[in-house]
Amino acid sequence: MPSFVITEKCDGCQGQDKTACMYICPHDLMALKEVVDKETNEVKMKGVNQEPVQCWECYNCVKICPQQAISIRCYADFAPLGGEVIPMLGSDSIMWTVKFRNGNLKRFKFPVRTVEAGNVDIRSGVGEASADISRIKDPGFYTHHANGSALPTPS
């Protein structure tokens, strides 16, 4: 069913400038729907995966959700119930918890980037060079022209 949204945790990103899961899903699966609170009868907008059969289980909605309201229930046509993979994406690393059907747990931590998000500098290092427009018909990128590397042809 792949991604699912926990009713209680989802606040529809009311306080945010955009609905995070809707913004990020590469396949346009996440949408908002009206959910009626059984106790107060209040109508609230909450996230939902509108087309689970097209979910790639890429976990981008899970990783981005500010409320940790989204998780993945593995595809039920081939995966038994009870397993779960939970990411916690930080600024420079990601923590994974793998929960097995039998209750066993594994935890892993991997780096995700060595330059902070928003700090990529496309003009740093070799990128400071400019393209020489007179060489636009020459093979290679502006970087090859700038550092004087000659490109080989088949010998």
Place this chain on the structure above:
Amino acid sequence: MEPKVNNWEFCEKPEIVIHETDVLLIGGGMSCCGAAYEADRWASPEGIRVTMVDKAATDRSGAVAMGLSAINTYLGDNSPEDYVRYVRNDLMGITREDLTFDLGRVVDDSVHLFEDWGLPIWKKDEEGKSLDGAHAQREEIPSLRDGGAPVRSGRWQIMINGESYKVIVAEAAKLALENNRKATGVDQNHFERVFIVKLLLDKDDPKKIAGAVGFSVREHKIYVFKCKTAMLGTGGAVNVFKTRSTAEGQGRAWFPVWNSGSNYAMAAESGAEMTMMENRFVPARFKDGYGPVGAWFLLFKAKATNALGEDYCATNLEESRKLYGKYVDSLGTCMRNHMMMIDMKAGKGPIKIHTDVAMQELSKTMSKKEIKHLESEAWEDFLDMTIAQAGVWAANNMEPDKVPSELMPSEPYLLGSHAGCAGLWTSGPEDFGPEEYSWGYNRMTTINGLFTAGDGVGASGHKFSSGSHAEGRIAGKSMTSYFLDTKGEDVAYAEDPEELAKEIYMPMETYGKYSDYTTDPNINPNYIRPAMMQQRLQKVMDEYVGGVGTWYMTSKTMLEEGFNYLVMVKEDSHHMAAENLHELLRAWENFHRILAGEAHARHIHFREETRYPGYYYRGDFLAIDDENWKCFVNSTYDKVTGEWNVFKREYHQLVP
């Protein structure tokens, strides 16, 4: 059935936005991000406007959306000649060696930039032990550019911590687009959630690009982009064939399910020459989850066997040689599939990869800490790029270091960047290569001003993520060059935007008009919903064009039977109904899937041999026939008559 018409009686007419630009990038994956980056350097100082249009959010769009655990094309000390040999070998002797060599000589530059931008790349320390990318930086191990040694999982592959790979590459592309906005004074040049569905050709010269049209999947808006030059960078084709999984598992394709064949369909509709559309990729992967096997085979040295413990690539070698001769020894990707399938069909399955044995073997000489690190590396391979595989193991209580796992060949996918070579026929590099392969601008299709990259460029596979980025850069620079050379030419599309809007929104009008006729809007004699249309296509492709249901087998007679059904699939596609913008997106993705699937079937029909055993078989021509078929199969499509013109193009060997 009566033809459908859209008079805006049953759906609201959307706003039509006309956006003028010079260089238009269609897509937002690795190719388009590369094109935006390189085009900015050449175009911005000249005041040339660059625009990117992505159907998703660029941070997580394209095939790298989930992340990757390896960069599969990094030459390092290897020569471009050897890269050509490797690609030619895996693609069964036929590749555009000019394109492949050209890519091989520049691809490393993109990888070096990725590292500058913060992509962690595994390195070897002084003792030859592997460190993750962040650890290597803390230890002050030099960057790849400065001679740091990557951890190679194979001759061409290097390991990365790639969870945020696409986010990093997208940030650079977005900065390049921002820079272009500043240089040209344009307010907006990066459109997300706009799905381009058709290319627009010049009114006086139908062999020249003039723009593209699509719609927002968030707002009721049609977008018409007017441009001098455009690049198609919209990936391959998935979910064209019936999937092995059923119901909700259908989205778990190995290749991203949002790759809907748009690159091939939009190009074919424009009359661009296609090449090698008969080729496909059938990855043999961990069953159901389709997790990557590359690192297990190459880095951890795992072996795969049949249920009797036999290495099927050894036991089936002589038998396979009868039909495939010298190609057997090359042990290319399709040939390994072929030998695995021999055993599966003989009931010698399940085929298993012995991850447990490999891990135990590697752990023999390791400390406890090192074993823990190794286990972590093995899990990262999945968590970085196919998280669902970790889920399958967790759900089945399987730990790959303790038990082996089953392997399975997937349903077929069409692509040009991985171990496949479907795509468009493009011009090669300016400085070498046969004249027949070059018409002025590197990676330009046979439509003037229309370029492509990554999965779009045919007859040259094994580019992967880095190669797609680099090929996008090649195209981005070429497009700028084309723009400068054609500056004085007037370009204008022939179509009336009002009519385009009607055509694009037709499925919305159809739904509005008929959905109340039945009590269940899903079952209605007046239309078919996109999800069902997709299933219909998948069933025809599976049964007649060699899907999993026939063990990838087809023939002239089977294909011709299938063509009859495909004609009606195409007719019925004009009766698709969409309740909302999301479903309109699906409808148009399926128009594209259908045409991509048809191109595939037409090409298989033309090539009377089995060039790619293990990917598909022509039962009536089971062998490889080098005498007649060591050539490219190309085609053009006439959208007015619906006819395909399929023909041969000569293969020239450049590298001995």
